[in-house]
Amino acid sequence: MKAIVQDGYGSQEVLKLQDIEKPVVEDDEVLVRVRTAAIHAGDWLLVTGRPLLFRPGFGFSKPRKRVPGFDFAGTVEATGRDAKGFHPGDEVFGDAAHGSCAEYVVVSEDKVEVKPANLTLEQAAVVPVSGTTALRGLRDAGKVRAGQHVLINGASGGVGTFAVQIAKALDAEVTGVCSTKNVEMVRSIGADHVIDYTRNDFTKNGERYDVILDNVANHSLADCRRALTPDGILLTNNGTSGNRWIGPLGRMAAAAVLSLFVRKQRPPFYAPVRKRDLVDLKKLIEAGKVTPVIDRTYPLSETGDAMGYIGEGHARGKVAITV
Ligand SMILES: NC(=O)c1ccc[n+]([C@@H]2O[C@H](COP(=O)([O-])OP(=O)(O)OC[C@H]3O[C@@H](n4cnc5c(N)ncnc54)[C@H](OP(=O)(O)O)[C@@H]3O)[C@@H](O)[C@H]2O)c1
Known part of the structure; x- marks a missing residue:
């Protein structure tokens, strides 16, 4: 099968289109013919191998998993003996946690769901990782309630575009923060207020929020907390900030330690895709x-360019890969 293969770390040039063996389905897995894959900020970390402190997990000189990509949507081709919830031909979406930038992917049955009836496969493919992160951040970690004022920093990105809509679905009043070119888009997906960060700093404008979901990490934790109501909470969601050695780990560790003493600071949350979240989404x-908001769609052969675009940190919604 055709797949994108990565045999070292670097920039997008390390991603090459190759012919490799089609994966073999295990008892509890589903084999999917991928029609669209989708990539997110975390995929770029795996391309670069940064921060270096993540290498024991990623693989020291090259990634342990050669085929990148988490999100996918496609058609079930075969099912393992114990994967009784799916049948060949089902149109599904899910998270393969590596390997979706390929013609076929095998995935555990509990990371797949039949796609939403009103979405194309391309739209469905971009939902799992970013949608789950936004859902679990706001609903579970943030416990957002009707009438609360929620601020989404990075409202125009992959997570942010889901977060704005999910916060509205939870009946919150929503403020999105993005750059000038994305103000109208963020308003169009439901934000009640939009702050253009090139003109206005949400940590200094005197407004107070019940929940802040920070996807960007461009302000100190203390500055973000100062923009909260007395009972407000700060959700720190960032995997891409920081230097080449420790990346976001310093900020994540600070958030984790502070959360033990400072009520407004919540620990960082990690939201791996679960079937029940796919069902809720x-x-x-x-x-x-x-x-879903899709910014750009690339063919599989141009996955490197797609990753480079994600690496720039200014995607306008999600980036999809047609397989
Ligand atoms: N917790 C988890 O399980 C989990 C899962 C997935 C991702 N993440 C993390 O979530 C973060 C966001 O991911 P993503 O996929 O949404 O990234 P993304 O698609 O690359 O979006 C980044 C967004 O940030 C915005 N931005 C850049 N500078 C900004 C600033 N100064 N103020 C406000 N917005 C700014 C950009 O908007 P403009 O173009 O308008 O500047 C862009 O839309 C990443 O750090 C990622 O590692 C966590």
């Missing part, structure tokens, strides 16, 4: 409350 999508 599907309900929101089919109810018309959430619609």
